[in-house]
Amino acid sequence: SQKIEQNSEALNIQEGKTATLTCNYTNYSPAYLQWYRQDPGRGPVFLLLIRENEKEKRKERLKVTFDTTLKQSLFHITASQPADSATYLCALLGRRNTGNQFYFGTGTSLTVIP
Amino acid sequence: NAGVTQTPKFQVLKTGQSMTLQCAQDMNHNSMYWYRQDPGMGLRLIYYSASEGTTDKGEVPNGYNVSRLNKREFSLRLESAAPSQTSVYFCATLNGYTFGSGTRLTVV
Numbered sequence: 001s002q003k004i005e006q007n008s009e010a011l012n013i014q015e016g017k018t019a020t021l022t023c024n025y026t027n028y029s030p031a032y033l034q035w036y037r038q039d040p041g042r043g044p045v046f047l048l049l050i051r052e053n054e055k056e057k058r059k060e061r062l063k064v065t066f067d068t069t070l071k072q073s074l075f076h077i078t079a080s081q082p083a084d085s086a087t088y089l090c091a092l093l094g095r096r097n098t099g100n101q102f103y104f105g106t107g108t109s110l111t112v113i114p
Numbered sequence: 115n116a117g118v119t120q121t122p123k124f125q126v127l128k129t130g131q132s133m134t135l136q137c138a139q140d141m142n143h144n145s146m147y148w149y150r151q152d153p154g155m156g157l158r159l160i161y162y163s164a165s166e167g168t169t170d171k172g173e174v175p176n177g178y179n180v181s182r183l184n185k186r187e188f189s190l191r192l193e194s195a196a197p198s199q200t201s202v203y204f205c206a207t208l209n210g211y212t213f214g215s216g217t218r219l220t221v222v
Contacts, residue, residue: 041215043204043206044204104158105156
């Protein structure tokens with residue numbers, strides 16, 4: 001069965017540093033991968049999508065890499081700020097009989113310390 | 115979250131009671147999804163609807179039914195609630211690009 005693992009349940013970093021979050025998957029060949037941010041009591045918010053033929057994607061202070069050989073995606077937040085504190089989820093697209101379905105990791109909680 | 119509205123936000127049910135969770139979107143998206151989120155389990159797909167009038171099972175459909183009566187609305191029904199269905203339920207559209215704010219359900 002598909003398995004998606006995100007590194008350590010919690011990550012604490014100092015403000016201004018780069019946060020790096022990891023998403024590893026097994027038994028899977030995803031067409032693309034998405035990263036989300038989720039704040040307490042709120043629904044996930046879509047951040048970035050990266051396709052299997054793309055190595056890297058950037059959006060402002062965010063950068064995502066996708067290595068299909070290693071079966072891994074890295075999510076970087078540069079010049080981190082306390083406002084970046086949240087849980088970050090990765091999701092992989094899988095194909096079902098009548099459509100596509102995303103499989104989600106359990107998330108990594110990021111705390112940026114002022 | 116903008117575009118997807120879920121009601122109610124909170125609900126407490128007794129075991130065996132039934133209820134319907136409502137979801138409406140104003141983005142004219144064809145696909146809609148229902149997920150549940152449990153600690154340590156991540157988001158899991160219950161049911162989805164690729165377009166109006168069609169529905170299909172996800173990973174964890176047992177104990178649930180859905181209705182996609184029109185393009186805007188996709189409802190999730192619990193016919194006989196069980197404590198194992200205590201969870202936070204999210205509706206989403208278009209492969210998860212937009213999620214609702216969730217319904218926190220407790221079954222006692």
